[in-house]
Amino acid sequence: MNAPNAVSVLRLLLIPVFVWLVLIDQTAWAGALLGVIGATDWIDGYIARRFDQVTEVGKILDPIADRLAVAVAVILGLITGVLPWAFGWAIIIREVVIAVGAAYGWSKGVRRLDVRWLGKLATLLLYFSITTFYIADGLDMAWLWWASLAIGIPGLVTYYIVAFNYLGDMRSAIAAAETPDPKR
Numbered sequence: 001m002n003a004p005n006a007v008s009v010l011r012l013l014l015i016p017v018f019v020w021l022v023l024i025d026q027t028a029w030a031g032a033l034l035g036v037i038g039a040t041d042w043i044d045g046y047i048a049r050r051f052d053q054v055t056e057v058g059k060i061l062d063p064i065a066d067r068l069a070v071a072v073a074v075i076l077g078l079i080t081g082v083l084p085w086a087f088g089w090a091i092i093i094r095e096v097v098i099a100v101g102a103a104y105g106w107s108k109g110v111r112r113l114d115v116r117w118l119g120k121l122a123t124l125l126l127y128f129s130i131t132t133f134y135i136a137d138g139l140d141m142a143w144l145w146w147a148s149l150a151i152g153i154p155g156l157v158t159y160y161i162v163a164f165n166y167l168g169d170m171r172s173a174i175a176a177a178e179t180p181d182p183k184r
Contacts (some may be wrong), residue, residue: 002055002058003047004044004045004047004053004054004055004058004062005044005055005058005061007040007047008044008065010040011037011044011065011066011069012064014033015037015065015068015069015072017033018030018033018034018037018072018073021033022076022080022082022134027080027082027134027135027137027138028134028137028138028139029138030134030138031131031134031135031136031137031138032135034127034130034131034134035127035128035131038069038124038127038128038131041062041065041069041123041127044058044062045062066123070095070123070126070127070130071095073130073134074088074091075088077133077134080137081137082134083130083133087152087153087156090156091156091159094156094159094160094163097163097167098166101166101167101170102170104170105170108174108177109174109177110170110173110174110177113166113169113170116162116165116166118161118162118165119159119162119165121158122155122158122159122161122162125151126152126159128151128155129149129155130148130152132147132148132151133145133152136148
């Protein structure tokens, strides 16, 4: 256990607190907490790279914390009406397609794809948008809801562009994994 992994574990532990805040109708506080969870996603990665503390555990924990936080926020946002249904479902559909692609790649021997800078940008925009949808709901601020949508739509478009890029990367990685090594 090192500092970046401790931050990832903390992020995982904050997800049930987020759920509790949504369930007791404290969506503004839930949104603020989601913002903290999203910000610490950047912090744990920065610490790991800056201080050479990247670990195999961290490579698993960090994306699990990230995906779980977003999945919970989107699903609860759809159930409670905090998120526009088309926006929430577009995120879910993209995540399912990527998960199926990753599972297929894994079955073909692909263990890792490089993270794209554009993917980080899309995730940042979506985290910010989802966070502000919750805050807008809790504070009953229509202008903030519209601002959330204005940030979320470009984030969603970028998220889909990156998904197509990742699927292309996966196709290339599968082809490389299936190509026999001429040195053998």
